[in-house]
Amino acid sequence: MSVSRIASRPMRLLLAFLCVAAGLAGLLAGSPAAAKPYHKAVWIPVEHEIERGLESFLQRAFAEAESRGADLIVLHINTPGGEINAADSIGQLVRQSPIHVVAYIDNQAFSAGTYIALNANEIVMTPGSSIGAATPIDLAGNAADVKIVSGWANKMESAAKLNNRNSDVARAMVEIDREFPGLKPKGTVLSLDAERAKQLGYADQVVANKEQLLAYLGVKADELETIEPTVGERVARFVTSPVVMSLLLIIGLVGIVVELFAPGFGVAGTISLCAFGLYFFGHYVAGFANWLHIGLFVLGILLMILEIFVPGAIVGALGFVSIVTGLVMAAYDTQQGLASLGIAVLVTVIVAFVLIKKFGIKGLVSRFVLGDVQRNEEGYVAPKDQRDLLGKAGIALTPLRPAGVVKIEGRRIDAVSGGGFIAAGTPIAVVQVEGTRVVVQEQEQKE
Structure with missing residues (x-):
């Protein structure tokens, strides 16, 4: 065996060792930790x-x-x-x-x-x-x-x-x-x-x-x-669910309808406000609603209230459009907002129909028209109709400056002078009657 062959054996062993070491290093480099x-x-x-x-x-x-x-x-x-x-x-x-x-x-x-x-x-x-x-x-x-x-x-x-x-x-x-x-x-x-x-x-x-x-x-x-x-984000996650969105809008709209049939502002109105508040709060926290959308909704409510006092349908129509716009724009998706609102309106119409069938349309009208009757047995006495006094003559029992008391056909009547001071004992005549107000003037003496 030659010296060169003896010397090459350690070299081969060294090369083999280096290859194994390189392989292990590659494996370590591919391990999760590395x-x-x-x-x-x-x-x-x-x-x-x-x-x-x-x-x-x-x-x-x-x-x-x-x-x-x-x-x-x-x-x-x-x-x-x-x-x-x-x-x-x-x-x-x-x-x-x-x-x-x-x-x-x-x-x-x-x-x-x-x-x-x-x-x-x-x-x-x-x-x-x-x-x-x-x-x-x-x-x-x-x-x-x-x-x-x-x-x-x-x-x-x-x-x-x-x-x-x-x-x-x-x-x-x-x-x-x-x-x-x-x-x-x-x-x-x-x-x-x-x-x-x-x-x-x-x-x-x-x-x-x-x-x-x-x-x-x-x-x-x-x-x-x-x-x-966060707590707000958890609420937002709950509120922005399509099912919960529709449910909140149903509660809000139905609450308004029920409130119209109930005297005063009560539980239904409070629940309605809470439902709409939760709707806007959740969408606001989620980043879908802003103050413009909330403002449109509030403006719509105010216009609907104003419609009660201002005749005509224009104000009410503008209020309805403003409410719908605010609710739909606050939703994360316009199509989803319209779908949820459509479902809510459908349910609300059904509820309104049931309430009208049960209480009648008068139950709704009575919320805007005074329905109380003032009865005599309850202590109310309506003023007497005194139009029959017009043109009749009498005498001033007290001085009229311009108010006083006159006597007509044996009746004491509160009256006012229509032409200045009238002394007591002066003959008078009734020239005007407006409700309970009797206007007299001094009667001209015939020569």
Whole structure:
């Protein structure tokens, strides 16, 4: 064996050692802790139904996370779904964020929640959690129009492609009337548990709990910051739900109608004001309403009240238009505002019809016309009709300066002089009678 061959063996061993070391370094570089050197992480809850109020909260939360210098956002998603328009806006917010976003699903992320998760950079799920079932439905609980379903399927597919996920899986979560071999039969929609989602590339990691999630991300629990919705934002989320919007408008309008049939300002009027107040407060906090919309509503109410005192329908019509404009413009979407108001008006008309059938139209008219009758037995005595005194003669019992007392046909009558001072005992004649006012003048003496 030559010296050169003996010398080359250590060299080969050294080269082999360097290759192994390089491989280990590559593996370490690809490990979660090395690939994710996050300095500040923020936890943001995405819970309950997806609606415009949630969108408003998340806009603030993402802006606050960025201002805090966060480089990681964990969206804790637990939702049955909600409005696809709100989900679309939230999805855009997530994918355009300069901060790395992880969607953490420990229960469910159905429908709109699935779309939000697909826009995140990573999806992490826990055993027993689910994702999918994203077919849009209408208010009756049925599948939406084919155009809406098709458009939503395209959006889901585009979101899936952001992180190179299988687009067929995304469409299978939306399209009912199509078979996807190996995924689902026709007539159903696809939903995935955690393990199946990981197999299909719809979950980047499966962890047992939050602690394992933070370990996977390389984040310490005591360094994790949470951004929670404020009380006002929680109210806004509740109020901006389409169902609650319609309910508040129904309560507000029905309260006004009931108040018209009830004497005084009572419970119905108070509840009506509270309903409208809550409607505007929620939309104002959510960023959809402003003082112009509130002012239009208040102006409309004032014009409707003015209509009671000013004859003609112009003022009332302007008030009605002002109220409708304020309510609709305050809504996050004009079409949704008109739909909610239309439902409320329909219910209000039905209630008004029932009240008129029960109390009659007089029950409404009596709110604006005095209906009390002054009766003698209740202590009221109407003034006597004294028009029969006109032209009759009498005598002044007291001086008239200009008021005094005269005597006509044996009756004592309060009277006033129509031509200056009249001395007592002077003959007089009645020249004018206006209600209880009797005007006399000195009677000319015949020669």
